Amino acid sequence: MKSKSSTYRELNHKSDLELFELIKERNKGALETIFNRYYETLCRFGITYESDLDVVQEKVSDVFIQLWNAHERIHEIKKPKPYLYVVVKNKLMEQVSYQKLKQTLEQAQEDEYYASPCIEQEIIDQEQREIYVRKIEGILDQIPKKSRQIFEMSRLDELKYKEISEILGVSIKTVESHMAIALKTIRNMVVKNKQF
Template sequence: MKTKKLLPLPKSTNCTLVEDLDLFQKIAKGQYAALELLFNKYYDALCRFGLTYQKDISIVEERVSDVFIILWNKRKELNQIEKPKSYIYVIAKNSLKKPIKSHLSFSIDTQYQSNILFSPSTEEEIIDKEQKEINAQIIQSILNSIPEKSRQIFELSRIDGFKYREISEIMDLSPRTVENHIALAMKYISKGLRNFHQNKY
């Protein structure tokens, strides 16, 4: 039986960059459909990211929705952005760190408003179908054991596909600190898998 990697390789950075730049250009021209595509692409990932700052899902969902309102309101400036994905995450981080005082609304399909985070989660998508539920619980348990900041940085790297330099810009950390957090997360994952196999047998 072939061994599956814990997490999937992220989509090509260059491919994602080209797609996002194209969407930003269309939004800058006032194409609302492009904003909806961007929303559908990043909403769940941003909510997961947001939960590392705020544990109330309803607040996270509201703040993440606000991100796209901000993008639309600043659409004329988007042609100047060279790294759309990083730009979006920085807006999300700044929004989530602000005190709760606004109640902006965003018109989206109810199917997205009622989405359950982590269903399906990025972790579950790479697990063999016949063991999906069991392995998903194991992986989630291991990820939950990682210190919050290290897990946040690990997910930005391995799940969202950011480079260390990009993560350092988003999180206001040095690249070396980012590397240290990734290394720490990997140690926790290695230990978690080792403990699982020992308990299994």
């Protein structure tokens, strides 16, 4: 039987991809190795998005918990290192977005207190927003599945083409091609239906 230290030495010599494969098989040592390999650098990276170190450390730790819990999908990840960086970035951007949303809601409540529009106008505005959302969803539904995924990663998740190509394991040209398809579909739908 191997000693614990020799097992960890063996794991340390494995590539990130090999460790991800072992995590898929529920190997806790592999998760611990990936954690030790990237935790500090991911925290350093995270500080560029969030100045509160406690929040950064919590979000980075969440990424590793998420990795362990999503072990069935690990085979989809072709480039582990960029994947970890992008997930950390997204988690921290969610945090920033949440804080902005909270401030916006607080400001909106304050504004509403001082200048509350009539209830009829609120209902009309809400209906207009719902119509607008349905139109956008209808257009997005026309985009081919892979192109829509890449479009959403680019426009909603604000990932760069290079990051998308690394996460999905495709070339940048493929990402560009799918984006062109998505944008052309949107343009055609808007013109065809005079949506907006």
